[in-house]
Amino acid sequence: MEIKCRSCGSDIWYIKAKGLCYKCYPLIHKIETIKAWDKNQPESMVPISGVNAEMLSYIGNLKEFEDVKKRIIHQYEQRISSYKKLFSDDIIDGLDLEHMFRGFSVLLANGNKDRWHLFHGYANNFSHDFDNDQRKFIYNQLLTILINRRFKLNWNKIYQDR
Numbered sequence: 334m335e336i337k338c339r340s341c342g343s344d345i346w347y348i349k350a351k352g353l354c355y356k357c358y359p360l361i362h363k364i365e366t367i368k369a370w371d372k373n374q375p376e377s378m379v380p381i382s383g384v385n386a387e388m389l390s391y392i393g394n395l396k397e398f399e400d401v402k403k404r405i406i407h408q409y410e411q412r413i414s415s416y417k418k419l420f421s422d423d424i425i426d427g428l429d430l431e432h433m434f435r436g437f438s439v440l441l442a443n444g445n446k447d448r449w450h451l452f453h454g455y456a457n458n459f460s461h462d463f464d465n466d467q468r469k470f471i472y473n474q475l476l477t478i479l480i481n482r483r484f485k486l487n488w489n490k491i492y493q494d495r
């Protein structure tokens with residue numbers, strides 16, 4: 334019997350604990366730890382990999398601490414969503430593929446914003462030239478590259494509204 338992760342649905346990443354694969358388990362554990370952070374209860378302020386004690390003490394003193402918590406959690410949830418996407422049967426339309434290519438353009442543009450839009454308007458081509466299985470195949474290969482990148486919190490985004 335194949336065993337699937339109860340979070341992402343993977344049957345290729347072995348189950349680490351609690352029905353969760355080794356990719357989802359640490360992220361879900363982190364999310365639970367972050368949700369429990371309460372600056373009035375010092376014992377709840379447990380650092381995690383990605384947010385060391387010094388950073389935690391800094392963000393714990395911000396008046397927008399609760400918002401910062403939410404944004405950190407959101408980034409971990411997005412990472413889990415990318416795992417789910419890989420194992421889902423969702424339709425991949427032309428726009429999904431265009432967005433994926435845009436993501437790579439941004440990633441590889443070294444900050445040069447002129448290069449972000451290389452694939453702007455390609456959604457129609459992707460829709461007409463490929464069927465869903467072909468789009469899904471390309472999408473999942475690119476997604477696999479992203480998933481294999483080491484995940485880091487984007488602190489610029491976490492602090493963006495300050």
Ligand SMILES: [Zn+2]
Pocket residue numbers: 338339340341342343346353354355356357358416
């Ligand atoms: Zn999983």
